[in-house]
Amino acid sequence: MVRPCPPRPGLALAAMLLVATPAAVVSADAPPPVPAPPDIPAKIRLEDALRIQSERSLALASADATVASAAAQARIAGALPNPTLGFGVGKSWDCPGGGCENPVWSGSLGDQGALAFVVTGVRGLAVDTAEQGLKAATASRSDVLRNQTSLLKQQFVNMVIAARALQFTREEASLAEETVALARKRLQAGAMSEADVARLEVLQLQLEQAVDRAAQATRQARAALAQTLGVRPAPVEFEADGPEFSSALLPPRLSGATQASLTEEARRSRPDLDAVRAQVEQGRLSASLARRQLVPQFALQLSYTQQGSPGNYFTPPTGTVGLSVPLPVLYQQQGQVGQAEAATRLAEVALAKLEAQITAEVAIAWSAMVAARSAAQRGEQRLLERSRTARDLVRLQYTKGAASLLEHLDAQRVHINNQIDYLFSLAAYWTAVFQLEQAVGTTFLP
Secondary structure (H helix, E strand, C coil): CCCCCCCCHHHHHHHHHHHHCCCCCCCCCCCCCCCCCCCCCCEECHHHHHHHHHHHCHHHHHHHHHHHHHHHHHHHHHCCCCCEEEEEEEECCCCCCCCCCCEEEEEEEECCCHHHHHHCCHHHHHHHHHHHHHHHHHHHHHHHHHHHHHHHHHHHHHHHHHHHHHHHHHHHHHHHHHHHHHHHHHHHCCCCCHHHHHHHHHHHHHHHHHHHHHHHHHHHHHHHHHHHHCCCCCCCCCEECCHHHCCCCCCHHHCCCCHHHHHHHHHHHCHHHHHHHHHHHHHHHHHHHHHHCCCCCCEEEEEEEEECCCCCCCEEEEEEEEEECCCCCCCCCHHHHHHHHHHHHHHHHHHHHHHHHHHHHHHHHHHHHHHHHHHHHHHHHHHHHHHHHHHHHHHHHHHCCCCCHHHHHHHHHHHHHHHHHHHHHHHHHHHHHHHHHHHHCCCCCC
16 A cells, blocks of 8 residues: 655645745825824914915825825735736545555645736726826825915904904993083083983994904904814914904915916915816826736736655656736726716816816906905095094094084094905905915915
8 A cells, every 4th residue: 555645845845935924014104193182372373374274284184195195096906916826735536546545735826817917908008097096195295285275374364353452442442431421510510411322332232242242353353263273172272363454454475466477376376276187187097907807818827736756756746837818808998998988077077177177266366356445545644534533533623513423423433444345454454365365376475
């Protein structure tokens, strides 16, 4: 009787080493963790707010995770299939000549199409396609920063102007309170009628309502700014310090700029344009990749078989080299090609729409900035000064009996309305500046 023989030591050792040795593990760069809530100083300047946003913005953290995902997809696209290793043992029976009672040892090694993945160019196209996706994700992250920065600046200005409006209405309300107290004394002395005192009290109550509205606007602006900065979960009390927004000065970078020059700059600078252009190129590469996959993706395979041992082989050591090739006779990637071409067309349409949208956004923001700056400068240069002078002169005339109470109240209301209108115009001007920044894709301040 022939005794079974163990497999050849060389084959067994090679199989054991391949199975026991772990492949090198390359860990992908993990996206940054969720930002912790920021520490907001009691008085915050625009530069501080922008720094906090860049470090703690939840919107940017979400965009960073999207970029990390796209980077991982790029790694996946370039990854080669792992080879396959097979090892088996079997037994034959019912052989008339004898000797088949010896074990059958077999081993195989296949490349899983790794060689074809490289030489047919599929890997290169897959990597290029994924890199365009990464480029689009990176540009989209820059676009998130563009929009978030504009939003933060507008909210910062709203808070600064709301605080100025609150300060002004408080001063006017305090002055009205003193006026009413003086009027009541004059009423007791018989030097003023009760109707005149009532008119002064109405003005005081109107100003107190204006104070309440201004305080509410300040709280709302603070809450909106805190949300953009990533404050959670408890509200934070802070003030916005923005002396640069005290007038309608033109930022130096806007000096000499025109609507046409800013539109041209927007076509060069807008990150969302870069993102859509990358999506167009990604669609084209995806279509090329789908067509390239029509090239048969062959797979190589090596195998070894033996039954028995030296001197007593039932089946001698046998090595084979195999090649398997899929035949694209039933399906030729029509669906994948059509899908990629449709995605390309959609991206091209989105690109054309975005170009038209950018032109309109720059025009609208430019027009709003010019109009608001004109109104704010009119208030700064003439209207507020003349309004204040008129109010003070009428008040002086009223105290001397040379002007009526109605004239005094009218001058006071006109001055208050002019001041509030000016603050609205100033807020509208700086809002338009930052909307123009957003439309162009750049920064004018700071």
